[in-house]
Amino acid sequence: DVKVTQSSRYLVKRTGEKVFLECVQDMDHENMFWYRQDPGLGLRLIYFSYDVKMKEKGDIPEGYSVSREKKERFSLILESASTNQTSMYLCASPPGGQLPYEQYFGPGTRLTVT
Amino acid sequence: AQTVTQSQPEMSVQEAETVTLSCTYDTSESNYYLFWYKQPPSRQMILVIRQEAYKQQNATENRFSVNFQKAAKSFSLKISDSQLGDTAMYFCASPSQLTFGGGTRLMVKP
Numbered sequence: 001d002v003k004v005t006q007s008s009r010y011l012v013k014r015t016g017e018k019v020f021l022e023c024v025q026d027m028d029h030e031n032m033f034w035y036r037q038d039p040g041l042g043l044r045l046i047y048f049s050y051d052v053k054m055k056e057k058g059d060i061p062e063g064y065s066v067s068r069e070k071k072e073r074f075s076l077i078l079e080s081a082s083t084n085q086t087s088m089y090l091c092a093s094p095p096g097g098q099l100p101y102e103q104y105f106g107p108g109t110r111l112t113v114t
Numbered sequence: 115a116q117t118v119t120q121s122q123p124e125m126s127v128q129e130a131e132t133v134t135l136s137c138t139y140d141t142s143e144s145n146y147y148l149f150w151y152k153q154p155p156s157r158q159m160i161l162v163i164r165q166e167a168y169k170q171q172n173a174t175e176n177r178f179s180v181n182f183q184k185a186a187k188s189f190s191l192k193i194s195d196s197q198l199g200d201t202a203m204y205f206c207a208s209p210s211q212l213t214f215g216g217g218t219r220l221m222v223k224p
Contacts, residue, residue: 035214040123042205043214058212090159102149103207105159 004106019078023091032074120215137206
């Protein structure tokens with residue numbers, strides 16, 4: 001069974017803290033994505049990675065960075081958390097290849113920054 | 115840049131009736147796939163249906179079907195015989211899946 005897991009379902013952090021959101025996939029996929037989900041705005045792409053140590057900015061990378069040291073793990077980092085980063089964060093991983101196959105999503109991490 | 119627009123933030127339907135969710139998109143690609151995803155309350159997002167742009171025939175998965183109008187760049191989702199378990203957020207996704215629509219919250223009423 002395909003599986004994408006995220007380290008926390010709920011997280012509460014203070015303004016200015018450094019926050020790590022972890023995502024692990026057991027499908028040996030090369031591609032991994034981080035989205036942010038906000039009401040009325042849908043999913044917005046923060047960063048994605050097509051290979052180990054490779055990363056590409058999405059539509060809203062400001063305030064975020066990522067790390068992909070191993071194929072199965074893709075971390076999203078909030079260098080200095082701010083209240084406007086309170087949101088649901090979704091990790092996803094599709095199979096590789098030329099065709100855009102379906103995304104397999106993790107359960108999400110609901111982050112609150114106070 | 116690709117754009118995806120879902121014009122209905124919320125919809126409701128009576129159980130056993132049919133409902134159609136709208137989606138329009140913009141792309142410069144000639145061959146692509148489009149996707150509808152479902153996110154039930156407090157549960158994981160899953161794929162509902164996928165449409166290949168070069169195929170004339172609209173995709174169907176049990177009670178879910180699409181109305182794909184390539185020239186109009188329209189990709190609507192029809193749910194027949196709605197069930198309470200269809201209550202969820204529904205997202206339309208662009209050909210590259212790098213862009214999602216704003217979502218439609220569907221409530222199925224008993």
